[in-house]
Amino acid sequence: MLSSVSSIEVLQFLCKIFFCIVQNNRTASPLPGTSPADQFSEGRALRLIKRLANDFPHRQVGAKHYSDASAFLLDEARSVQRLAAKRQDLSVQDFFEAGILPADTDFRMMSAKYFGELPGLDIAFLLDSGAYHMLADVPERIRPGTLQAMGENVAELIVDIGDNLKQGKDEVEGDEKLIFFDVLGLFMVTYPMRLARILHRTPLILALALPLLSLAVGPKLQRTVLQQYLEQSKMALVAFLSAALAVITPVLFSVAFVYVTGRPLAWVGHSAAAYALYMPLALAGALLPYGLAPNAQPKWVLLGFAVHMGVLAELLTTAGLGAGYALTAWALAAIFASLFVSGEDGGVQLPWLVLAAAPAILLVAPPALMLSLHIVQKASTSGAPFLQYGTDISVAVVLGLSLIGCVGFLGGLFAIQFRAKIWVPVLMLCVFSAIFGVVWTQRVQPYTAEAPKKVYMYHMHHVNGRRVASSTWDLAAIDSSPVSWALPSSLASLPVGEWNSGSQIVLYPVNKFMQGISLPAPAPEPGTPLPRVDLISLSFPSFGFYGALNLTGDMTAWSFTNKTWPIEGAKAERMVRFTGAKGSETWRFWVDIRTGGQLAIDVVAASIAKEASEAARLTASFPAWASVAASEAYHMHWASEPSEP
Template identity: 30%
Template sequence: MASDTAAKSHRRNTPRHLFGVYSTMFALVAAANWYSMRRVPAPLPSTAPANVFSEERAMLHVRHLADVIGDRQVSTPGLEEAARYLLSVFDGLAEEAARSRPDLVVEASIEKVTDSMTLKAFGHTFGNAYVGLSNVVLRIAPARGPGARAPAVLVNSHFDSAMGSVGASDAATCIGVMLEVARVVVANRGRSPAAPLVLLLNGGEETLMQAAHGFMRHGAHAPGLGAFVNLESTGPWGPDVLFQSSLDWTLPAYARSAPHPRGNTVFQDFFDLGLIPADTDYRLFSYRRAGSLPGIDVAQVFDGLAYHTNQDVADRVRPGTLQSMGENTLAATLEFARVLGSGQPPPASAPGDGYVAFDLAGLKMVVYSYALASRLHHVPLVILFQVLLGSLLLPAANPRALRGFGLKAAAGGTLRAFFSVLLALVVPALLGATRALVTGAPIAWYGRYWQVYCTFFPAALAGLLLPYVLCTRRSSQPDAMVQSLGSATFHAAVASILAAHGIYAGYLNALWATGTILAVVLAWARPGPVTSLLAAALMALPLLVSMPVAVTALLYVTEKIGLAGAAPGLLGLVIGDVAIGTLAGVAGLEARWTVSAIDGFPVASTLPPHLLQHARPTTEPYWETVYPLNRLMQGLDMPAPPLENDTALPTLTTVAYGASPADASLLRWELELGLVEAGLGMVNCTGAASAWSFGEELAPVQTQGGFPAHLTRFSTAWGSKALRFWIDAAPGQVLSLTTHVAHLDATPATQEFLAQLPDWVSPVIMTTVQQKWNLEFR
């Protein structure tokens, strides 16, 4: 009787006892994660030995690009100045190698690329054409031996900046890292790369990966590549994170070589499933996307508030960020070269192959094959099934504490865990939607993280605990350990389902299920304070692994929602986010200001009252130059100063007209759009076109009039003043051709207008000319 009373008392006090233990454990793990996520190596000064990476030396290039040159948008003279500067650095390295490295062949070059492609991005399919973009290339190769003939490692980043930003982190920091990596390789006389290295500084990523496409299509060194490392940035704070890869030999190669490895395959799932509407040059290189190479995509991801704004300046780059990325990039690049130059072909990847990977506080990266994961992630469910089967078939042999874990208890615990997770998502979502609908305005997230935490964390916690709170009000509440096994069953089932569908994030559920099972077994095998601490330690491992993923995803998504803002309409209001930028443009020959915002905050609230006297809401496509981002914009029209009488306008001239070389039954109209100066823009060809030169497919978009519209973006480098293209159509067709040509240079009138905007906006200004022509095929 006394024994039974003690057991009942122990079970009654266990939830409260464990709550204190696990709360303390959670706080300690959270503190450790916060420290480890901010931990970067100390930056080395410019006086560091020549054969090691120095952040200070890399930052000299960052400051020259961002502070001295400044704006480097495609079509501006700043981008061409940057290309000349980068080529001079590469030329200097080639000269140094010629003097001191007879074992190396180092060649610097600049390549001009012109082409077009069909692109599927942001839920739209369109053409993407470019003229005269600059790629600055450095090739470092062994002078002799098998390594000289081995496939090369490509290291890529971009030196153009987004509109309205000098792009210190995106991506001058990555360029600085690459220049310093190249310098270290040349200076390290005791070690040559085992295979050639090709460093590509491309001049057109912000225009949706145009320059990388040009390199892969026309680059002199593109045919000899064997792997790649792509460097990116979504904020000026490190550490850098590997967020997607081709899931082949390059992933374990990075894991074993990088001194500060961070990354996991959860973000890979986000990109593969299309949950993150973003892209990098990785798309053009990886054979998992539109390219042909194995490789990795690495980015510094924190402080995204500065991303693509005028706040992305060199002084905002966190010390140690470049040191971390530089040491990782150098080590991974040389390891890739070692594999390619070993004489043994890298392991081939078959469909369904891949790896699961996650880091442990940036100290070590765990990598195991998906073939192993497809078996390993089922183990927790098998164990729980055996426990359940034993409870049903041999109840007397089951531990007393687990005798309640029968079929009913397992189903009940699993359902409670399911509804707990579901409500943790639904409750804050409903709260946000209700708040937006009641107030009639989306909330301003930008720079106000406390609103996210204070609004949604309590709501998520309430949803998470609600099923268990309701359960405790019932007289037949299950034992805490039986409830824990029910939760483990839920996570084990999720891990098995994800493994069966090839989703790599299932390792998190498998870890949670395994940790819970071991903790329960240990806690009930030898009850007591020491055992409780050991059980907490078992739960700490999945928490250590999952918490960085959760925090990084929360920060990334919150920052990107704050930047992207809310789309027009009721759905956009409910999704609503923050005011980030104001786009001002002089649209076409009708001479009006079109002020639009890529945000959910009312545009009118950003403008002084005297500017709103003659303003009216607009849905006209006066900002088609940034298609498809204009589909997210809200705007106002207001009177603007008229164009000068002598203003030069774009011209459209016929180069050739006649039968199509591709199909004699079609007619081809070859045209040239003459530009006053280099610019960005969009061509809209509406009608029954059969083919065009802007990509492999037309990808028509239906208009309100029922006619298909074929859209292509284009950009021309500084000094390129013409866009030549052709369109095929059947005889008798009449096509409507609309061009939107934008220039990013400011005028006195636009500067005066910008001066009246609030300090907190990050403005972009362009002058756009819209023109229309009819093409009759006869």
């Protein structure tokens, strides 16, 4: 693959990576003397680019098709990951690609895996994510020197590209997935999926083989081989129930907590509060099955846990997911710890447990906690489709899974020491969460000026022909707490109506993850020029408008795309988003419809509310813990008349 890579393609690849980094980390001016220009003025990067062009003039120039694994065909991709993402982990990638969270990026949709051929890496930044897409998202919030760091990353990246091209490295096959994970931010471990299919199955094979091996090489045991396998299977089932209850217990508590207090997202802006609410419940659920298991012994707790983790690792790897490495690590740790158990029913000393569990904890706990923290941080921007319980349930699930990754088999060994008294620590953990939740909701406001509730407000004017038929305040929020919480008194007294389709169109597809309301609003000033829809063009009175054009009907084609259309007789729906820059206030387009067919057009044109507008004045009346993005918008609908039979 590398033999056909041109120096031009390398530079394009660099530019796209650098653009992706800067786009995701919109940086402010760094400290004096630390700008990227100072870094590059030394000529180091320019000399490297020239060296690449001179050393590889024979590389073929032209457009290339990049496969799903193209981001990892070269070591330079791994270099930018190492430099820009110190805590990278494939399990996080698996989580987001599974579609569990209603989130996506333009880069990913335009990558080779989806609808484009864009190579590169998608990088997410977590610091100060509460300011993203809000009024406080200003350059002054960005830490100085950020662009300097990005410039250094790109310069190092060019060095790696040159070295790899010169050495002719080819890391993986074109369509093969690469397993990668970080070890304490010190180094990365990478291996191809073909090796993962062997490594991730090894613990299960070892765990199942140990009873036979102990019969062959060890002293005579009290249990037969069949009895050993039955005991191992029983404890594997207990391990499964423990993992299930570690998730179910905080989920049930989250539902009850939100129902009783009426306060979803009580921990927004205070991430530690989410852990204090749900982690003790997860631990209580994880301990309970082991404490109730009759005659559970350390050796079989460990081997049953190893079988449980081994089976899950096998299932994940077979499904093509890379997160099986974490389960494999815990399974191997459990097998290793079982070797230090004295006899079938003997105990194990604490130092050996720490020695066996430490590598798995150091490997799995950091990415598990990082992912859970990311979900908690992003919870304020999701959850609306799942009513008021959705976000708390999601966070409870993630924190329960994180606890399993952090504790492993240690919880089971701790629980069997209590036996019949297991209810004592379980009840103590439950009481702690309940008391903390009640006290927290009584004393702490979930939203703050630093972590506000994000509200989108449109002063929507519904246009009929050449006049405004009605106007509404359309307000929407993307979290699971009601948008009515943030309403100022001037709006709270107005009759609430169903969320209008106009603002849903302009917010599409994010509207599917939001909840909104519509309230009566004043009409625009008399004589205000209106956008208009003609049969073949879309025009605006001035530049600066943005929005969406939605067409529904018996279409066979239109001028914006040549994508495949629905089968014969089916209705088609197409949408295009637009931004009106200066000099492009009008777009001409065409639509083909079937003979005798019908067509409906919806257009929503919006612009940022001007300082003197009614929307801007109303924005100032919202509470300080609400961040309002206000726009002035117009919704127009046009439909063809039904044809005569």
